[in-house]
Amino acid sequence: MKTLHKFHGGVHPPEHKAESNGLPIAAAPLPRRLVVPLRQHIGAPARAVVKVGDRVLKGQMIGAADGFISAAVHAPTSGIVSAVDLHAVPHPSALPDLCITIEADGEERWIEHQPLDYLAAGRDAVRARLRDFGVVGLGGAVFPTSVKLDPCALKIGTLVLNGAECEPWITSDDRLMRERAAEIVEGIKIMTHLVQPEQVLIGIENNKPEAVAAMRTACRDTGFQVMAVPTQYPGGGEKQLIQVLTGKEVPSGGRPANIGVLCANTGTAYTVHRAVNHGEPVISRVVTVTGNVEKPQNFEVLIGTPIGEVVQLAGGAKTGTSHYILGGPMMGFDLNNLATPLAKAVNCVIAASPALFPPKPAAVPCIRCGQCAQVCPCSLQPMELFWFSQSRNFDKARGYNLFDCIECGCCSYVCPSHIPLVSYYRFAKSEIAAQEREKRAAEQAKARFEFKQLREEREKAEKAARFAEKAAAAKATAGAEGEDPAAAAKKAAIQAAVERAKAKKAEAAAQAAGQCDVTPMAAVETPAESLSPCPLPPTGEGDLEPLRDGSLNPTESP
C-alpha cells in the first residue's frame, strides 16, 4: 500500500452526508420543457447547430464544440426547439446566457447509438468523441475532458481519479461509486488508454467506506489502486488530493501535467464510458437534493431540467426554506431563480433554512489570530490577502500570492471575526482582471493608432510614387533622356513596399491585442481546479485567450 501524504491546514465542517446517501440514485421523470445552456464548460461556448422549430432526437447534438477548448451540448430528450435565447443559468455571476429550449414530445426517441472501439480507433478519434459527446469534468470545474486527456508532449506518470467528495452535504459521487463502480472503471480504462500512465490512483475520503469497497471490487485485476484518504476539507481539491496521493505539488500557475499527473473526477470517468462504449452523450447527471427538503436523495436528472422541479423530486422544500445553494456549502453559490436549469456543473442542490445555515454575524476587525493561515491548504496568509484586498492594494495582494488561492473558504470558515474573506479575494481578483483588460485595451488602441499612422504614411508614399511615375512617364514621352526620374520612381516604389510590410506587421499586432476580450463569465470563473490548457494553437480565436491570460494563469505576469 502506498503511503499517504498530508496537505497543510484544512477544516472539518459537519459532514451531513447521511441525510442523502442512504437511498439509491433515482431516475427523474421527464420534464415538459428543458433549457440547455450552450456554455456548460470552461472555454468557448458551444455553437448552436439547431434553430427554432427544429425537431431533435434525444442525444442529438444541438450545440457544437467551438474551438479547441470547448465541448458539445445535446438534446436531453426528443422534442422541438422552441427558443434559442438568453436564459438564467446556474452561475455565480447570475448573468443570463445563451440557451436552447426544447419542448419535450414525451417520446424519448434516441439517436442511433454508435459505440466506439477505443482500442482500435486512434487516440485523437477518442478525444474527438469525448468533445463531441459533451464530456467535461463533473467535479465542478467542467473543463473539457478531451483537452485534459491530451497531455501534449508531457509524460503522465500518474492518473488520479477524484472520488474524494470533500464538500459537506454532497453524496452524488458516493452513490455513483457504490452503484456504478464497474462502469466508472471502464471509463478509467479509456482514460488510461489515452494518457498511458504508470499508475492509477483513485482517492476516496474514508467517510465513504461503501464506495471504497465497491471501487476496490471493481478495480480487481486492473492494477488501479483505490486509496481511502482522510476526511478533511478540501481534500477533494485537485491540488490537495494530488498532494495527498503523490506527495507532489502542482507548480504555481501550472497544471498537474507539469508534474506528470492528470486528475479527473470519478463521475467524469463514468460519462467517458457512456460516451465511448455506449455512444451516449452527456445529457444527464447525478445530483444530490438535500438540506431542508422532505426526502433528501440523489437523482439522475436530465440536463436542462428547471432546478425548481429538481427540488420537487425530493418531496419539495420544507417550510422555513429561505434560499437554495447550488454545490456544497463551502464553495457553492446562491440560486436566484428556480427556473434556472440544471447544468453539467451542478452536483448538489441544498434547500437552506436559517436553522441549517444560520445567518452570518456581522464582521468585526481582523484580530490577526492567524487561524485562517493555520487552515489554508495553500499555506497562504489570508489575513494579509484580506488586508491588501480591502485596501485595494492589489499589487501587494498579488505579492502575497492572491492567485494561488483556490477559494476553498477554509479561512472564512474559521475566522472568529466573521470576515467574508473569500468575497474580498474574488473582488480583488476580478479587479485585477479588469485592470489587465484595460491595460490590454490601451495597448490595443495604441497598436491601432500606430497602424493608422503607418497606413497614412503608406498612402502618402504611394501617392508620391504614383506622382513620380507619372512625372517620369511624362518626361519620357517628352523625349528627354531622363535616367533620374526613372530611378526616383523605382525608389518610391521600394519605399512603398517597405511601408506596406510595416503596416502589415502593425496590423498583426493590433489583431493580437484584439484577441483579448474577456467574456464576463470567464472572468469570474473560480479556479477550483487548475485549468491552464495545453499550449494553444495561435488560431486568433479571441475568446480562448482570456482564459489563459485573465483567470487561468494569472500568476505568470506579476
Place this chain on the structure above:
Amino acid sequence: MSSPHVLTPGSSVSRIMLTVLAALLPAIAAYVYFFGPAILISLTLASITALAAEAAVLRLRDFPVKYFLFDGSALLTAWLLALSIPPLAPWWLIVVGTAFAIVVAKHLYGGLGNNLFNPAMAGFAVLMISFPSFMTHWPTPLTLAQHTVGLGDALQVYFSGGLPGARLDAVTMATPLDTLKTQLSLQHTMDEVKRMPIFGTFGGKGTETVATMYLLGGLFLLRKRIITWHTPVSFLVALIAISAFFNSVDASRYATPLFHLFTGGALLGAFFIATDYVTAPVTPRGKLIFGAGVGVLEYLIRVFGGYPDGIAFSVLIMNAAVPLIDAYTQPRVYGHNTGATP
C-alpha cells in the same frame, strides 16, 4: 450571500477573549490566596476604566458601541495590566495605566486589530517610567506578613493612600526578583540570598504558585487552540537557555533557570502577553523569533537592566519588529519553489 455558507459554530472574537480571561482565573485565585484580596480591587478598577474608556472612544469614533464594547478585548487588556502592576497602590495608578492602554496604545493606533504595541504593556511602561516608586512595592505573602490585609484595609490603601495603625511598608515589599538583584549588588551570594524567607521552593514564595497557575492556564489555551505552541515554547526555551548559560558561568551571581521561569512575569508573559494576536507575528517562524527575542530581552533587562522585571519592555521592543518579522518569515506557498515549472 457568498461562500462559504457555513462558519465554525460558536467561534467569535468575544469567545476567544472570554476563554483567555477564564484561563487567568486560577492564577487570580492563587493570587488572592497568597496575597489577599487586594488584586480583586485592582482588577475591578482596571475593568471599569477599560470599559468606560473603550465606550468613550468608540462613541467618539462613531463605532457601534454595544457591538464592540463586549468583545472582551478591552477587559483582557485591563486584566493583563492589573496582574502586571502591584496591588495595594493608589487607585489612580491603575486607572491612568488602563486609560492610556485603551485610549492611546489601542485606539490612537487604529483600534482593535491595528495597534502595533501591546496595550497592556504600553500602559505598564508608562506607569513604570512615570511612577516608578509605586511600581516596586508588592504585597507581602500573607504567611510572612505581620499584619493581614483584608478587603476593607485594601480599599483603604487604594482610596486614602495608607493604612491606619500599620504602615504600608509593613504589608508590602520588593519582589523576589528585585530582592535578588538588590542583595546580589550588596555582594551577598546566591545561597545567602535564597535563604531569605521571601523565596519559596524554586521561585518567590506565593509567586511561584501564581506562576504555576499561569502555566496551567496557558496549557489550557494551547489545548483550546487559542494560542499555538510556538511563542511560549521559544520564549521559555530562550529564557532557560540564557539563564542556564549565565548560571553555569557563575552560579553564585546568576540564578537558576527554574528561578527565572517562576518569578516575575515570565510565565504570564510567555502564555498571555507575548501571544497577543494583534501585536505578535502571525507566521509560525515569526512566532519562534518573536518568542525567543522576548525571552532573551526579558532576561537581559531583569538581570542587567535598571528595572525589576523586563517583560513589558522586551515585549514592546519586539512588537516594533513584528511587521519586519512577519514579512521575512512568510511560509512557502503551495506550488512555489518545488522545483517543478509550469
